Amino acid sequence: MSKEIFVAFATQKGGIGKTTLTVLVASYLHYVKGYNVAIVDCDAPQNSIADIRAREIKVIDESDYFKALACNHFRRIKKKAYPVIASNAVDALDDADKMMKEESVKPDIVFFDLPGTLKSEGVVMTLSQMDYIFAPISADRLVVESSLQFATLFNENLITTGVAKTKGLYLLWTMVDGREKSELYDIYEQIINEMNIPVLKTRLPDSKRFRRDLSEERKAIFRSTVFPTDSSLLKGSNIKELAEEICKIIKE
Template identity: 70%
Template sequence: MQVGVTPEETAVLIRWKKRADNYVLVRMKAEAILYASRGVDVSIIAEMVERSVKTIREWLAGWRDSRMCSVLTGHAGNQNAAKLTRAQKEDLKAVLAQPPSQSGIDAEFWDVPAIRDEPDSQRFADADIHVTDSVSEQENNSSTIKTNRTMSNETFVAFATQKGGIGKSTVTALAANYLHNVKGHNVAVIDCDTPQHSIHGLRERETGLIGGSLYFKALACDHFRKIRKNAYPVIASDALNALDDAERMLAEEEVKPDIVFFDMPGTLKSNGVVKTLSQMDYIFAPMSADRFVVESTLQFAVMFRDNLMTTGQAKTKGLYLFWTMVDGREKNGLYDLYEDVIAEMGLPVLSTRLPDSKKFRRDLSEERKSVFRSTIFPMDASLLKGSGIREFSEEISRIIRPQ
């Protein structure tokens, strides 16, 4: 009773068969399907996985009907994918129920080779990205920044993604806050996320609150005395002019930043995004455990790596993905399945996963004394605990190694 298995599916099944966790039934089913794909007799398969012939036939029939989806079921004492929530299982079913597509951009989640094989020009044209034009434009209009950056030690870091609403600006502000106020690095933020300019807007609101309150003025002065420096600069810009604005800021600031963070727009279609990203030393791309967010993030990461990093058109030394907006009720199995595929694509994922927490939106206010998201004050110690921001920022710091 032989079954058909594509090379992509074979690679995934082999990984699942080798899993060292408690997904017992998943491993058994993966092994049985792999044997059947090679023409091994059903009775022999039954002996090898210690299941009845009837059960093996049912597994193979399920494979024919729903492919990968049939491997992830809710049996064996709830020791496999049944640990996921109902919504998560339905999401995975929708992804895994079909064999990998060969259409490239429209491929299902497991179609890693198809994404890699898609012609570069097609993928960038679909996203309205013109790589050659963008790089040429940067060389013509912003050539000075390349020379200046070669002679200096600041590190350019961008938080970028194709999806909005994923908490990119908040993470930028929190990482900058921690590295500036706790780690002691000199940082700056170029807010390119026009028109909302969330980080620059936050700085303006905080400045207004401090200007109108003796309490906040005293608090700010005390903080600056303790860290022996002022608040880091926040520059409102856009993706097209971000590099020029960064150059002017570096020339004007008496205290030169070790790290310059760029908060990028939530779409690659904005003018200048590719040009600016190509000059980053490091890029960090947030994603949540949502199929569409993951697919979009992977498309962005693969396209940027294959078209700019590997061709030498980008200065970028590293591109990393990280999980954000993690629901504490979600089980690790969902993320492990995603990360198996991401690893196959050769993309690194940070070990720190940021939770979905209301404290991330706790700004400076006259009504409350403790603050978490701020461009001036350090995060409240009690709020910092359990937020993952300390671990996340420390992990980033180890990667970029600012001077």
């Protein structure tokens, strides 16, 4: 890639998993696919991803097992952990620019983790500078309505007018319950298609593994900013498929 690409998982509804998706996709692309990645954590004041990174470093420092695992991991991939920059929605773009000037290895993809409401100061402005936006949705009427409203308003007011530099905004089904009837998703997608909003083919299941962070009590790793997802846990999560689909879109 000749120029870094800005990507965000964005939504108007909290609790839909955008922070988790940011970590999982970033880690897969950086540690498995070989891209150079960075994360700008703009979700102040909690800055959840920066907090995850700090807790992981603490666990590694205090554990001989994870210390050895980290040494072997970075020796094998011949690169460092990707940078995680704590910021806020107002300063995110400036902090990203500063980070890219300071990093010896320039990132191919920069992920921005933003607050879960467009009303927060700076969110719309920062979103308008994303190359690609992926909006997680679940099969809940309120979530779907909110997401469609967000996508429609963003497309009409920012993308089509040329205010935003965004090349594409895509919806992404997440928290998919295997017991739900597939017809429900077909009905929703028919409505979404009529509104000309693209939906990713990959659907992510509803699984407790998505909340599983690095821990001394558990050796198998799922959500981590330092390590790739354990292959046994990756299977069935559809994270690999999601990352590959996103790669295909942003490389076009």
